[in-house]
Amino acid sequence: MRWLDGKVLSRQIKKEILEESQAFQRQHRRRPGLAVVLVGDDPASQVYVANKLKAAAEVEFASFETRLPSSAKEADVRAAIEKFNRDADVDGILLQLPLPKGLSAERLLEGLRPEKDPDCLTVENIGRLWAGQPRTTPCTPWGVMEMLRREKIPLAGRHAVVIGPMAHLLLSADATVTICHSKTRDLSRITRDADVVVVAAGRPEFLGRDDFKAGATVIDVGIHRVPDPAHREPSGKTRLCGDVRTKEVEGWVGALTPVPGGVGPMTIAMLLKNTMALARAHAGG
Ligand code: NAP
8 A cells, every 4th residue: 555645745846836936036036925814723723824834934935924813803804814915025815714703704705815815715716716717726625636646646537536625626637526425325335436535524533444445545634633542531642633544444445645744734735836826926927
């Protein structure tokens, strides 16, 4: 079985982006700029934002950050986004989700300029993607596609099963795509038929060996912090796991992403790639 190592691949992609970023700086006399708006104190979001900003620094992007308390009103968040909308040094704006209760991501994203949307979350950019004229591409699905492409896992004519939202890109790569969700009947029968399974159900370790055919490629998007039974209370030790029972499927499936170190680093690499593309468009090519 082959491990699909997102850390190694993302390092390669970041090296390519660094070269692009340096060429951009020589040509435009400024760095590509990524701004983050973080509302509240959700610990997972804090870690995600720190990782994104660290990766941005690695490719010599300028970064900008506005942190707001969880008591912030929608108008405060809108104003923070608007400030970055108008800032000529900012090419991409990241509104870190989820937002605290009471704030509507949908309404706030309406105020984000699609030309500065590296997460592909605005309605305009999602529409452009489906119309075949992408401005940016959703980072996690794109990271998965880039991983499959660089690892030379064939998709054309293959059966890809997706749990969660990433069907469009697989379809564009000529796979036959089945989309499953929480109301799907006999999920296991469907996933067992697949050559490639992308699991983003958000359920810790809910799929195992019996859910996959031998040799299938399994992409585990899920990431969860769960109590580690190897440590008894009150230590409260935790570990990270995905949606797949890794130990059980190891050696049975043909290729598998680890959690952590699989899809996560790819997502960040693609965020940088989207921001680089927006910077070029913003600077006029
Ligand atoms: P989501 O929007 O809630 O989507 C989950 C999908 O799984 C939905 O389509 C849901 O169906 C389906 N589902 C849930 N339980 C199911 C079941 N028992 N059987 C079949 N389908 C089921 O979640 P998300 O935001 O995509 O996140 C999913 C996971 O990916 C989370 O663990 C999240 O932390 C992780 N994630 C990782 C990255 C990364 O970079 N690695 C990025 C984003 C998310 P319904 O539509 O019917 O509810």
